[in-house]
Amino acid sequence: xxxxxxxxxxTALRDAMREDDSVVIYGEDVGTLGGVFRITDGLQAEFGAxxxxxxxxxxxxxxGTAVGMALYGLRPVVEMQFxxxxxxxxxxxxxxxxxxxxxxxxRVGLPMTIRMPYGGGIGAVEHHSESxxxxxxxxxxxTVVSPGTPGDAYSLLRSALAHPDPVVFLEPKRRYxxxxxxxxxxxxxxxxxxxxxxxGATATLIAYGPMVATALEAAEAAVAEGWDVEVIDVRTLTPxxxxxxxxxxxxxGRAVVVHEAPRFAGYxxxxxxxxxxxxxxxxxxxVLRVTGFDLPYPPAKIEHHFLPGVDRILDAVxxxxxx
Amino acid sequence: MSxxxxxxxxxGAAGESSRINATWQEVAADGGLAAPAHHDLALDHTQLxxxxxxxxxxxxxxxxxxxxxxxxxxxxxxxSQGQEAxxxxxxxxxxxxxxxxxxxxxxxxxxxxxxxxxxxxxxFQGSWHCGFDPYRYRxxxxxxxxxxxxxxxxxxxxAARMRxxxxxxxxxxxxxxxxxxxxxxxxxxxGVYQAPVVFLVQNNQxxxxxxxxxxxxxxxxxxxxxxxxxxxxxxxxxxxxxVYGAVRAAVDRARAGGGPTLVEAVTYRLEAHTTADxxxxxxxxxxxxxxxxxxxxxxxxxxxxxxxxxxxALTAEVEAEGEELAxxxxxxxxxxxxxxxxxxxxxxxxxxxxxxxxxxxxxxxELSAEGDA
Numbered sequence: 001x002x003x004x005x006x007x008x009x010x011t012a013l014r015d016a017m018r019e020d021d022s023v024v025i026y027g028e029d030v031g032t033l034g035g036v037f038r039i040t041d042g043l044q045a046e047f048g049a050x051x052x053x054x055x056x057x058x059x060x061x062x063x064g065t066a067v068g069m070a071l072y073g074l075r076p077v078v079e080m081q082f083x084x085x086x087x088x089x090x091x092x093x094x095x096x097x098x099x100x101x102x103x104x105x106x107r108v109g110l111p112m113t114i115r116m117p118y119g120g121g122i123g124a125v126e127h128h129s130e131s132x133x134x135x136x137x138x139x140x141x142x143t144v145v146s147p148g149t150p151g152d153a154y155s156l157l158r159s160a161l162a163h164p165d166p167v168v169f170l171e172p173k174r175r176y177x178x179x180x181x182x183x184x185x186x187x188x189x190x191x192x193x194x195x196x197x198x199x200g201a202t203a204t205l206i207a208y209g210p211m212v213a214t215a216l217e218a219a220e221a222a223v224a225e226g227w228d229v230e231v232i233d234v235r236t237l238t239p240x241x242x243x244x245x246x247x248x249x250x251x252x253g254r255a256v257v258v259h260e261a262p263r264f265a266g267y268x269x270x271x272x273x274x275x276x277x278x279x280x281x282x283x284x285x286x287v288l289r290v291t292g293f294d295l296p297y298p299p300a301k302i303e304h305h306f307l308p309g310v311d312r313i314l315d316a317v318x319x320x321x322x323x
Numbered sequence: 324m325s326x327x328x329x330x331x332x333x334x335g336a337a338g339e340s341s342r343i344n345a346t347w348q349e350v351a352a353d354g355g356l357a358a359p360a361h362h363d364l365a366l367d368h369t370q371l372x373x374x375x376x377x378x379x380x381x382x383x384x385x386x387x388x389x390x391x392x393x394x395x396x397x398x399x400x401x402x403s404q405g406q407e408a409x410x411x412x413x414x415x416x417x418x419x420x421x422x423x424x425x426x427x428x429x430x431x432x433x434x435x436x437x438x439x440x441x442x443x444x445x446x447f448q449g450s451w452h453c454g455f456d457p458y459r460y461r462x463x464x465x466x467x468x469x470x471x472x473x474x475x476x477x478x479x480x481x482a483a484r485m486r487x488x489x490x491x492x493x494x495x496x497x498x499x500x501x502x503x504x505x506x507x508x509x510x511x512x513x514g515v516y517q518a519p520v521v522f523l524v525q526n527n528q529x530x531x532x533x534x535x536x537x538x539x540x541x542x543x544x545x546x547x548x549x550x551x552x553x554x555x556x557x558x559x560x561x562x563x564x565x566v567y568g569a570v571r572a573a574v575d576r577a578r579a580g581g582g583p584t585l586v587e588a589v590t591y592r593l594e595a596h597t598t599a600d601x602x603x604x605x606x607x608x609x610x611x612x613x614x615x616x617x618x619x620x621x622x623x624x625x626x627x628x629x630x631x632x633x634x635x636a637l638t639a640e641v642e643a644e645g646e647e648l649a650x651x652x653x654x655x656x657x658x659x660x661x662x663x664x665x666x667x668x669x670x671x672x673x674x675x676x677x678x679x680x681x682x683x684x685x686x687x688x689e690l691s692a693e694g695d696a
Contacts, residue, residue: 024485050485056515061474061508068478068492071463074485076478088504095468096475103452103464106670141671164673192676239676 003184006176008150009039009115011184012157013077017047020075023161025052027062027079027115036081037117037176063089063114067096070110070166077161080116083170084127089114090135097166098141113160113167118146119210119260121174121307123300130297131261133209136168137237137270144237145191146170148212150180152195152235155188163191170237172210194241196248200230203254203317206245206271208234211258211308218313227317237267245271246278253284254320258308263291285323290316340367341630345568350548350555364568371632374415375623376641378563381407381431382620383645384440387652388430388447392598396656397447403431405561405593408619409525410495411435412566413588416574417493424463424476424494428525432495436462440648441655448656469500473509473522480518480577491577492520493570498587499530501544507551510585514552519577521570522585525560527592532605548585560588561619564626590619664690 003011017023025040031054034041043052055062059080066076080086086093093114101109120129136144143165147153153171160167189195197212198219207215212233219229230248234240249255255275257268272287290308298306343364351357366374385404392400403410410432414423423436433443438455445454446465453464466472476494483490500506501524513520524544528535538544548555554576558569566588573584591614595602602611627633668675668683675683 056508056512058508058512060505061477061512064471064474064505064509065478065481065512068475068480069482070478071457071475072479072482072486074482091468091505092471092474095471096466099452100464101672102670104457104670105451105453105666107456107458109673143672239672239678242677 005150005153008154012154016161028081059089063092070112077113083118083130115169117173143167146209151182194244198231200228202227204248204252207258218310250282255287258290262294285320345565347558347569387649398449402594408563409560409588412563413570416571422461422492424472470503470506477509477513480520498526510551513583517582521573524587531596545587553583556586560590
């Protein structure tokens with residue numbers, strides 16, 4: 001069947017709630033409305049307001065109470081309505097969600113999921129197009145996941161909900177309406193595994209979330225240049241599957257990391273450094289980064305100049321090939 | 324109004340009781356504090372003696388923790404002295420299945436809940452961030468980012484209510500923490516969802532050096548309760564019976580489905596903020612002396628003597644138990660080994676990541692090199 005990413009996420013939540021009555025969902029507008037992107041559509045109707053309910057506008061409160069619920073044995077799945085509104089909860093995320101297992105010497109794990117739409121490209125107003133993955137990936141104790149396809153959205157969200165540790169689940173909002181032929185339920189590669197989305201030999205593009213589709217598009221365009229580009233979908237930002245990335249970079253000798261977030265101290269810097277440390281001798285060129293610019297996310301009418309596109313990616317591949 | 328008793332008294336000695344008075348102020352319909360109202364407590368003599376024992380032992384272990392810090396066995400310590408009535412009285416109002424969410428200031432509340440004092444002090448010793456099993460004692464780890472634990476208490480209480488379990492969560496925080504957004508978010512959400520949680524604010528007059536007048540323009544933190552749709556209570560935090568009575572009434576209401584309560588216990592931190600603090604820079608000795616004259620442990624002892632519940636034999640017995648505890652603290656905490664540093668890799672995730680395994684191997688190498696040196 002043809003499934004959008006939004007529908008795949010909705011189905012994943014519904015299937016998990018049917019199987020496990022400890023799964024509860026709450027956040028701003030997730031109940032009656034079904035979420036501003038309708039990811040929780042129909043869940044309150046099916047499972048009742050006890051298991052899918054609206055919260056006050058209170059992001060720290062949403063995440064902090066989820067800590068208490070997980071401590072008591074529930075599996076809370078909370079939604080941050082937008083990336084830019086997840087910041088009030090950062091203290092709870094960094095000080096408690098990420099650290100509880102460690103603080104308690106392994107005695108208390110928190111099986112909870114924090115979902116949020118992230119990234120740009122939908123013409124949104126200020127604070128609705130952020131890419132905060134570096135903050136979360138830098139925080140030890142969190143598992144950070146971002147799907148790039150509808151099928152992965154389903155299987156990774158199911159994995160997140162069954163995970164023994166807290167998962168920050170970053171949903172590429174510009175891909176919510178992306179379609180894929182896939183039969184649900186689908187069981188994909190587990191959390192912690194990157195995937196080769198397109199095999200190639202000339203160079204490696206490394207992307208996640210919203211940039212997977214863009215990287216694949218660039219790889220197809222590269223055929224006209226005579227380049228056979230491999231595309232890797234990182235899928236799990238923490239823990240990073242460096243083995244898969246390193247194997248590809250070893251094979252092609254050239255790696256380019258792509259993300260929407262600003263470059264400086266961004267997630268791509270970690271990948272570039274890790275690959276350089278691991279497979280320096282196999283690289284024919286430095287690991288390059290194709291990213292947003294080091295500035296606050298721009299207004300909607302000019303955002304397409306900020307976001308990495310096919311041309312910016314191919315320019316980087318060309319530079320990598322010049323070495 | 325009659326308040327039900329705390330933990331069930333052991334059989335045999337139970338039965339003997341005195342009419343005991345507790346006093347607190349409720350936030351009135353007009354939003355101000357009502358006149359103090361008196362309430363009868365139904366605590367029997369066995370319970371009163373248990374309460375005395377916990378108060379006296381709390382003072383002793385707190386004094387010993389300060390001593391051990393000065394001698395280097397603990398890295399730092401945040402004393403509860405002066406706040407024993409607030410902490411012990413509140414914890415005494417809980418039943419076994421209830422949960423406590425304390426802050427770093429609440430070591431004696433944690434101790435009074437039954438956590439081994441040596442395990443409590445792991446935080447300050449620096450052996451681990453939390454030295455006890457939260458599930459064993461139904462006590463969450465003491466937090467240092469203030470007021471964050473109030474949300475955990477609300478969340479646990481919401482979960483218990485969803486499950487239909489008659490459990491109450493008690494969280495302790497200070498008047499400084501009450502200024503944090505998390506304190507408001509916790510109380511507001513508890514009000515919205517009628518979570519069975521009790522918020523006990525220990526107003527000990529100072530947030531490190533900053534007086535309560537810089538935390539609030541109002542006369543009481545309890546006045547925030549109506550804004551969150553819950554009853555508010557102000558109580559003399561140095562009167563253990565009044566604290567117990569006020570908190571027990573709130574716990575009973577929460578358990579019966581009546582939702583949360585905010586209780587402000589007005590008290591005083593007799594020691595410096597921590598052993599690393601210099602209190603002479605922000606408060607004078609006269610002020611401290613005035614509050615020392617209102618010492619909650621001595622005050623309760625006097626009340627019990629007046630009631631004929633406390634005699635020299637019991638005092639001596641508790642004192643001896645305190646000395647044993649203090650000696651055990653010294654023996655356990657002095658020169659305690661640091662533990663295996665490799666353990667730092669074990670509890671980050673249920674399963675260590677490849678990166679953690681790599682870094683653990685690095686540390687292994689460093690440890691071997693040290694061993695060879």
